[in-house]
Amino acid sequence: MSQTDLARPVLQLRNVTRVHGHGPSEVHALRGVDLAVHPGEFVAVMGPSGSGKSTLLTLAGGLDRPSGGEVLVEGVELGGLSRTGLAAVRRRSVGYVFQDYNLIPALTAAENIALPRELDGTSGRTARREALAALTELGIAELADRFPEEMSGGQQQRVAIARALVGDRRLVLADEPTGALDSATGEAVLAVLRARCDAGAAAMMVTHEPRHAVWADRVVFLRDGRIVDESIGRDAETLLLLSSRNGAGR
Template identity: 80%
Template sequence: MQAVSRVHGRGAAEVHALRGVDLAVAAGEFVAVMGPSGSGKSTLLTLAGGLDRATSGEVVIEGRPLGGLGRNEIAAVRRRAIGYVFQDFNLIPALTAAENVGIPRELDGVSARAARREALAALEELSIGELADRFPDEMSGGQQQRVAIARSLIGDRRLVLADEPTGALDSTTGEAVLGLLRARCDAGAAAVMVTHEARHAAWVDRVVHLRDGVLVEETRGGGAGR
């Protein structure tokens, strides 16, 4: 992310969500983004994930600047390389947990049978294998959160973007999820996590602090020497 700014609205209604942010995340690195409400944390994630376009500056994923790509090309980069954990889960109500988790792999061209096998393994990794054939409205908020996390980790996702991934989870389950994200980074992926929990810094390599759309501080996390 190079000198990235995002402006919403015009004139008197203009809001600068991000202002000239520079942020590079290397393979194997786990970065937390912190800051008060309205500081630009979620905007940073949506830009990094190709879900929105920067007003100025450039977002680069694995050496590919997203600014020059069309909508379908950006969707292909997002599908193949990025796992995204949305704050509101974004599960498809008409699909079971296993089907929701397996969707990215089917879009990758994997057979439905193979996608289900991988989905079941991802659900087991999060200790929710018993939810495989349940629909989202048959799950608690915490269960839906873990299904969404399983979906973000399935396949070869080399960049994982997580918006408050432990927000609906109890502390024990939340720590387990952070351990999974840490392990994915240790295996070579990059991860960026928006969080308001200072204790989560123990799991990450760096913590970047946003205020009013500006990156104001960067500190070392507890996972930095792993």
Template identity: 60%
Template sequence: MSALELIGVTKVYGRGAGEVQALREVTLAVEPGELVAVMGPSGSGKSTLLTIAGTLESASSGDVLIGGMPVSKLSRNQQAAMRRRAIGYVFQDFNLLAGLTAAENVALPLELDGVSTRTARKAALEVLDRLSLSARAEHFPDDLSGGERQRVAIARAVVGERRLLLADEPSGALDSVNGEAVMRLVRSTCQGGVAGVVVTHDAQLASWADRVVFLRDGRMVDQTAPPAGPESLLQADAAR
């Protein structure tokens, strides 16, 4: 079963002359363990796709299934519970709460979901440790570097039993080496069985994905072929 499935999803904003079709008939399935990158110019519908996949907005028409469950069949409360438990978000500007330490930021989604403070903290420390951030657990966001802040944001997005990781330009304004570190983390998270969708206009970041889909004017116009393996690349190069 796909972790995320969009079937013929269309999103329209506004009405009449001011109507904007942000997404047109988008069909996309992401399997557990798969990382998909969505590329396209500004205004192509990338971010809309992500907010609809994350149930932050609803589609004008078409179906969104998460773990096989049609989102439209869920009540608002059930959708909210699914967002807290199953879906992790990473935003461009990190969105960490300045008044909470790194560990508290990471524990927050679990606590909001009713997990005890102690259990949530334990889970948060485990994730921070996995991302080599143990030493920074008690620091506030302002005391962390940009790269560390983004790693904390990723830790918050993957803590608990998340099945879907959604990231909008996750390397933000980080330099290329730190941006790469973020993508390595996203990748290793997906290898643990989480389905990932990364929206970006940066081809270097997108190239960490198993599959890259291209959006243009709200339509999915193309996608990359499955990997041929690095051997072919080196041989082609040697033959040049």
């Protein structure tokens, strides 16, 4: 990777706003957010319910468009892309872990993971090999040929994480990725995300747990759609203090 690639953010939000509704029902989910996530960086996002955390992720992943400002992934401004171009960026560059998993019921675990790769032109054999490697990395290779209805919620969550990590994803976005997992499994998943960042990817994770946020290089705190605080480093005591001050556990 060149020095230019290292210097350029994988994800950049410039003065991003998102407004839902109109008139009396208007809700400002995000208000002038500026944020950059660089190669190798793991960023955690915390804040109280309704602070704009999930909205931030959906805009970063190109699943929604901002009302104002710009969202760039690897230097490409998402607002200027067609629906086809946006879908291509999501398949090639962005891995997204949804809270509700979003697995396709009619496909096995391996097929769910391989599908984005096949849609992007990877051969079926190669896509399955990559899917099995991702399942193995998450410690669930035995789930490869099971359908979602044959898995527990925690197993579905890990399959969804494997899908987000398969291939050369430069940006991983995770919305409460450990929510359905026991403590030990959750820590193992965070270790995998940390390892991906250490290998050069960028990640942004929404969490309400300070003990999970300590895996990140940086923690940003949202309140009422604005970034109101930030912590650099993995100091659990400082994170607990900032979380309490900013209502992040509510």
